[in-house]
Every structure is written in structure tokens, then in C-alpha cells.
Amino acid sequence: MSEFRINRFEILPVIIKNLLIINSLGFLAQNTLSHQINFNHVFALHTWQSPLFKPWQFITHLFMHGSFGHLFSNMLALWMFGSVLENLWGPKRFLLFYFVCGLGAALCHMGVLYYETNAVIAQYLQNPAVYEQLYYSSLASATVGASGAVFGCLAAFGFLFPNHVIYIYFLLPLKAKWFVLLYGLFELYAGLANSAGDDVAHFAHLGGAVVGFLLAYYWKKNQFTRLY
Numbered sequence: 001m002s003e004f005r006i007n008r009f010e011i012l013p014v015i016i017k018n019l020l021i022i023n024s025l026g027f028l029a030q031n032t033l034s035h036q037i038n039f040n041h042v043f044a045l046h047t048w049q050s051p052l053f054k055p056w057q058f059i060t061h062l063f064m065h066g067s068f069g070h071l072f073s074n075m076l077a078l079w080m081f082g083s084v085l086e087n088l089w090g091p092k093r094f095l096l097f098y099f100v101c102g103l104g105a106a107l108c109h110m111g112v113l114y115y116e117t118n119a120v121i122a123q124y125l126q127n128p129a130v131y132e133q134l135y136y137s138s139l140a141s142a143t144v145g146a147s148g149a150v151f152g153c154l155a156a157f158g159f160l161f162p163n164h165v166i167y168i169y170f171l172l173p174l175k176a177k178w179f180v181l182l183y184g185l186f187e188l189y190a191g192l193a194n195s196a197g198d199d200v201a202h203f204a205h206l207g208g209a210v211v212g213f214l215l216a217y218y219w220k221k222n223q224f225t226r227l228y
Contacts (some may be wrong), residue, residue: 012079013086015095020075023146026063027071039064044142045106047113049121052140062102064144074146081157082150088160089219097156097215098149101208105148108207112191113141148204151187152212155180159216184209 030039045061046053065071086094117138124135157164158180165173174182184206191202 009087011083013083013091013094015086015091015098016079016083019078019082019098019146023063023065023071023075027065027068030064040142040144041140044144045109046142047117047139048110049114049117050139050141052142058103058106059099061106061142061144062099062146062149065146066144070145074150077150078146078153081153084161085153085156093219097152097212100215101152101212102146102149104211105151105201105204105208106143108210109143109148109201109204112203113143143201143204145201147201148208151205151208152215154183155209155212156216159213160220180209 033039041052042054043057043060043064045057065074082094082098085097089097120131120135120138124131128135158176162175162177164176166176166179167173168179187202187205187209190200191206
């Protein structure tokens with residue numbers, strides 16, 4: 001369809017470039033200024049029941065990462081899929097899309113955290129001596145990363161370019177629509193399984209993917225073109 005034809009493709013469009021820079025600088029600050037400020041306490045996302053929760057964490061947690069591998073994988077996926085979307089929609093619309101997906105992912109994750117933390121609080125109130133450590137660790141638990149927004153980009157890409165071939169580990173070819181579907185099912189399974197030691201925010205990923213799909217579907221249905 002003509003409204004989804006990209007006339008001039010930029011390998012590194014302006015919003016993607018700045019997101020890569022800001023996320024890299026955020027990770028650098030986390031690892032060089034940690035002796036001056038506790039980044040997790042101040043900028044990472046905490047459950048509503050925690051005294052560490054602050055409203056700005058809905059935004060700031062998107063620019064923090066737990067490890068270099070976490071940062072690299074998110075930024076690689078953001079560049080791979082987000083660059084196409086920014087070229088398609090233009091910088092303003094893509095920036096709006098990115099933050100709406102990130103916020104949607106965070107709200108979904110906060111709902112899960114609220115449910116889980118309430119269960120911990122109930123256990124603590126019944127037996128404080130036994131559940132004290134679990135109670136305080138739950139309130140101090142921090143969430144970081146751009147994964148929710150990146151999953152929104154992935155879902156939108158899979159919807160708009162369903163037959164584009166993605167090479168898994170550079171070897172296995174798979175159409176984007178099947179890659180997104182299988183990845184989403186895996187995240188749903190992992191989130192429901194809630195395995196011990198699994199610290200990945202699977203429902204944040206799903207929340208970002210759902211918001212990304214809905215936005216892409218709405219904009220395509222209404223034939224929105226580039227916004228400058």
C-alpha cells in the first residue's frame with residue numbers, strides 16, 4: 001500500500017541515533033557514578049507500594065540497563081526494527097510511539113507487581129518474622145530497561161511487514177509474523193510459569209508488544225503517513 005512505502009531510507013535516523021546515545025550514556029553513568037548516587041533507588045521503576053516509587057521512574061527506567069549484554073541486545077533490536085518504523089512514520093510519530101509503548105509496558109508490569117507485592121504483604125502481616133526478608137526485598141525490587149518499548153517496535157514491525165524474513169542467530173530464516181507470534185507465546189508462557197530466579201519482566205514485554213501492535217494497527221487503518 002502506498003502509505004507504507006519508504007521513499008528514502010536512513011540507516012541511522014535521528015531518533016534512533018539519539019536513543020542509542022542516551023541509553024549508552026545512562027549505562028555509563030550507572031557504572032561510573034554509583035558511588036555518588038544509587039541509580040536503582042532513584043531512577044529504576046519500583047512497585048506502587050514501595051516508598052522508593054517516584055512518578056519519574058516511568059520514564060527514567062527506560063534509559064537504564066542491568067548489564068552490557070542487556071543494553072546491547074535492546075539497542076541492536078531497537079536499531080533493527082525501530083529504524084524501519086522511524087523511516088516509515090517520521091521522527092515525531094516514532095518518538096511518540098516509542099514512549100507510549102514504554103509507558104504501556106511499565107503500566108502492565110506495575111499491575112503484575114502490585115498483585116505479587118500484595119500477596120507478599122499479606123504473608124508478612126501474618127508472620128513478620130518468617131517473611132521479613134521477602135517483604136523488604138519485594139519493596140526494593142527495581143525494574144530497568146527499554147525492552148518494553150523495543151517489544152512494541154518488534155510487534156509493529158511484524159504487523160506492518162509480516163512477510164519480511166528475519167534470520168534467527170543469522171542462520172534460521174523466519175517470517176516476521178511468525179517470529180513475533182512465537183516470541184509473544186514464549187513471553188506469555190515464561191510470565192505465567194514465574195520460574196524461580198527468573199528476573200525478566202515478561203509481562204512488560206507483552207504489554208509493550210500489545211501497545212505497539214494496537215498503535216500500528218490504528219495508524220495503518222487510518223492511513224496516517226509521515227509526521228514532521
